[in-house]
Amino acid sequence: MINLNKHLNKIINFHSKKSISKSFKYPLLDDAFSNEDIIKGIEVILKKKITMGDITKKFEYEFAKFMNVKYALMVNSGSSANLLAAFALVNPKKKNFLKWGDEFLIQSLCWSTSLWPLIQAGLRPKFIDVNLENFNISEEHFYRSLTKKTKAAMIVHVLGSCSNIKKISQVLKRKNIFLIEDTCESLGSKYKSRYLGTYGDFGTYSFYYSHQITAGEGGMIVCNDKKDFEIINSLRAHGWDRNLNKTKENQRSFNFINSGFNVRPLDISAAIGMNQFKRLNTFKKIRNDNKNKIINSLRKSSIWKDQLYFLDHSKDLEPSWFGLPILINKNFSKKKKKYLELLNKNNIETRPILSGNFMNQKSIQLYNLNPKKIEYKNSQDIEDRGFFIGLHTKPLTTKKLDILVKNLLLIDKIN
Numbered sequence: 001m002i003n004l005n006k007h008l009n010k011i012i013n014f015h016s017k018k019s020i021s022k023s024f025k026y027p028l029l030d031d032a033f034s035n036e037d038i039i040k041g042i043e044v045i046l047k048k049k050i051t052m053g054d055i056t057k058k059f060e061y062e063f064a065k066f067m068n069v070k071y072a073l074m075v076n077s078g079s080s081a082n083l084l085a086a087f088a089l090v091n092p093k094k095k096n097f098l099k100w101g102d103e104f105l106i107q108s109l110c111w112s113t114s115l116w117p118l119i120q121a122g123l124r125p126k127f128i129d130v131n132l133e134n135f136n137i138s139e140e141h142f143y144r145s146l147t148k149k150t151k152a153a154m155i156v157h158v159l160g161s162c163s164n165i166k167k168i169s170q171v172l173k174r175k176n177i178f179l180i181e182d183t184c185e186s187l188g189s190k191y192k193s194r195y196l197g198t199y200g201d202f203g204t205y206s207f208y209y210s211h212q213i214t215a216g217e218g219g220m221i222v223c224n225d226k227k228d229f230e231i232i233n234s235l236r237a238h239g240w241d242r243n244l245n246k247t248k249e250n251q252r253s254f255n256f257i258n259s260g261f262n263v264r265p266l267d268i269s270a271a272i273g274m275n276q277f278k279r280l281n282t283f284k285k286i287r288n289d290n291k292n293k294i295i296n297s298l299r300k301s302s303i304w305k306d307q308l309y310f311l312d313h314s315k316d317l318e319p320s321w322f323g324l325p326i327l328i329n330k331n332f333s334k335k336k337k338k339y340l341e342l343l344n345k346n347n348i349e350t351r352p353i354l355s356g357n358f359m360n361q362k363s364i365q366l367y368n369l370n371p372k373k374i375e376y377k378n379s380q381d382i383e384d385r386g387f388f389i390g391l392h393t394k395p396l397t398t399k400k401l402d403i404l405v406k407n408l409l410l411i412d413k414i415n
Contacts, residue, residue: 025347028390029210040271056270069222071229078184078206078219079113080263084232085180085202086117104152107137108376114182129376136163152178157186160321169199187212188320215273234258284320287391323388335414356383
């Protein structure tokens with residue numbers, strides 16, 4: 001009789017040799033899945049019930065328990081988590097729901113689907129610059145921008161870091177302003193011993209390939225209010241009341257009690273994601289260790305002369321790093337384009353920090369969202385000088401570390 005797991009491991013190992021990441025000496029994330037992750041997904045396929053079901057519910061339960069929140073709802077992406085959070089704020093079932101044209105605050109260094117769901121829900125953005133210490137929202141500018149018109153805030157936690165979200169949440173709560181925390185890049189980070197994403201009305205997370213854990217795709221949205229949970233549960237699937245009333249009759253019904261989307265996940269994604277979730281703290285430690293190895297090795301180099309700057313974080317933050325954000329020294333900033341071209345040519349995979357200064361995106365012009373042409377100097381500085389590289393979930397080998405450090409210091413040799 002064939003040992004199925006042994007047979008599956010053989011197949012997985014054979015196909016893993018053809019991994020795309022092998023084309024990079026230092027990819028954004030190397031070998032994200034364990035064989036056990038893949039086997040968990042295969043087991044779902046073999047049961048022939050791959051759509052959202054019991055495994056998704058189990059993952060939601062485990063996630064909520066770990067994050068110390070009352071409710072967690074899985075969706076097909078972090079972007080969809082933001083979508084549900086945005087449309088929950090304007091939903092007539094929500095107490096004091098927001099109206100068309102109400103103002104929300106968001107940082108100018110952000111991701112596309114942090115911004116657009118709120119605009120698609122009919123809300124009007126007011127952009128806030130970030131700081132250069134941790135690339136997160138500038139608290140000074142944020143508090144100064146709060147007015148009677150402000151009805152909500154979307155705070156994006158950048159690459160595992162954050163500003164003082166505890167104080168921000170307290171100020172917003174006193175003013176009855178809704179708060180969404182986009183934690184898609186910061187799963188597992190804690191501020192003052194509390195997980196990011198749990199301070200606001202909603203917290204959103206992503207399980208995309210290169211993130212802290214991955215299900216290939218997938219995301220989660222958390223909250224502590226039962227009514228909020230019922231709204232997002234219904235919005236997730238067509239506006240049904242299924243899963244809200246657990247009678248057998250209700251599970252077969254077509255009662256549309258709200259507006260809705262279809263952003264349900266697959267049980268395959270839930271199975272893989274839940275298996276990875278067990279290793280979140282292990283991944284968190286390894287990524288942090290790798291970050292320290294890279295920075296220390298660069299600074300110990302005989303040719304180190306502060307060519308690069310690495311963001312700092314407060315003592316109150318226990319970070320779960322997504323990547324290693326880097327700012328090029330101003331003396332070398334004009335070399336950035338050639339430098340990144342050289343790194344990518346040498347198979348060191350790089351990315352911009354989020355979307356850079358989002359004010360430069362063509363979609364902002366298309367919808368005329370910055371009519372006064374306001375400048376966001378720090379966001380622009382980060383776009384002009386910033387980039388990030390991945391942090392892997394396996395300890396860096398000396399060989400790979402040496403290759404990376406050698407390439408990162410090539411900026412000196414660019415004319």
